[in-house]
Amino acid sequence: MQRTIFDSPILRHILPGLGRLMLRIFGWKIEGEFPDLPKYILIGAPHTSNWDFPVGIAICFARQQKVYWMGKHTLFWGPLGPIARWLGGIPVDRRKSNSLVEQMVHVYGEHERLVVAIPPEGTRKKVEKWKTGFYYIALGSQLPIVLGFIDFGRKVGGCGEVFYPTGDIEADMAKIRAFYAPIKGKNPENQ
Known part of the structure; x- marks a missing residue:
């Protein structure tokens, strides 16, 4: 994977305080801990707004977590491209029918440590059901x-x-969705 913000020794010490400050300014709190596991899939849900990203990044900064994320390929064009990659972004071209699941299983197999955040909705818009790629990546990689x-x-x-x-998958997705049932996105009408 490409270098990210936590590869810089200086930023590794500055960003946690910056993340905590940003959360405090906007009135956010962190619950739970990132598990001490070398590899896992991190669901990012609900995903209903562009505001999910800065809040999520601030949480990762505050907890000193190196988390990669997948984003629409167009986010990586132009001057924002290097910044998005530096923040841990992995471009995904949804126009092409390629086996993203197989690719990610392969990527997980090549790394000793890797956490990728995946929004199961796949978009900020309302969807009838979640995409299941995250589930099959976890299953194929034998990861939590x-x-x-x-x-x-x-x-x-x-x-x-x-x-x-x-x-x-039906039983597992029912359990996962039950966890998210009381959680409200910024735009709950898009959940």
């Missing part, structure tokens, strides 16, 4: 799924339980 959340209703974000997929 960490239930990360940003609750605009309570102004709290962080990590919930560590979930190990069983292969019974």
